[in-house]
Amino acid sequence: MQDGGTMLRELKDKEKVLKHWQSILPTYAELQLESASKVDELLAVGCLDRRLKHLPNQLRELVEDARILRVGEPDGLLVEERAQLFNSIPSVEHACQRLNDFGGPETLHNDDFHDANIFIGERGPRFFDWGEACVAHSLFSLEIVFRILRYQFYLEPDAPELSKIEGDRVLQLTAKPRLKSCTISIKLCDVTFVTHSL
Numbered sequence: 001m002q003d004g005g006t007m008l009r010e011l012k013d014k015e016k017v018l019k020h021w022q023s024i025l026p027t028y029a030e031l032q033l034e035s036a037s038k039v040d041e042l043l044a045v046g047c048l049d050r051r052l053k054h055l056p057n058q059l060r061e062l063v064e065d066a067r068i069l070r071v072g073e074p075d076g077l078l079v080e081e082r083a084q085l086f087n088s089i090p091s092v093e094h095a096c097q098r099l100n101d102f103g104g105p106e107t108l109h110n111d112d113f114h115d116a117n118i119f120i121g122e123r124g125p126r127f128f129d130w131g132e133a134c135v136a137h138s139l140f141s142l143e144i145v146f147r148i149l150r151y152q153f154y155l156e157p158d159a160p161e162l163s164k165i166e167g168d169r170v171l172q173l174t175a176k177p178r179l180k181s182c183t184i185s186i187k188l189c190d191v192t193f194v195t196h197s198l
């Protein structure tokens with residue numbers, strides 16, 4: 001994809017990568033904010049519905065279907081793993097409610113929003129591979145970014161670099177400062193695993 005620019009994953013310098021994320025995320029936030037008014041259109045053309053009000057029930061329906069999960073089969077879940085998923089549903093419900101109370105738009109979300117699907121060019125970032133797009137809370141994308149940066153640069157969850165990115169993005173999407181003493185991506189967006197599993 002030479003015409004797309006340089007793949008972000010190819011860059012290894014920590015400061016340069018963080019600087020790129022600082023310009024990528026506002027562009028992505030603009031896209032999400034503009035898409036928030038088009039949710040009905042997105043759903044009508046087949047975009048998956050992973051809004052907060054649906055996630056706990058979607059997880060429950062998935063866990064209740066032993067056939068899909070292939071429980072007890074060689075390539076399926078263990079009985080204990082299925083039980084753990086059942087037990088996680090109340091915490092997912094609580095996290096969804098907290099995130100709903102905090103605010104922020106439910107809009108277009110790319111569940112594959114990682115550095116191999118972002119290309120840097122002269123005209124700004126380009127986002128590729130929307131095959132796992134859905135309508136979900138706008139902050140879910142932030143958790144994916146944090147996972148990448150923690151892995152790539154061995155950062156702790158409360159690293160200053162991540163706090164800066166988090167604060168800027170929460171402000172862009174909600175016009176609110178980051179919750180004091182509560183990391184949004186870690187405490188509220190743990191439910192991103194649900195969108196990726198469904």
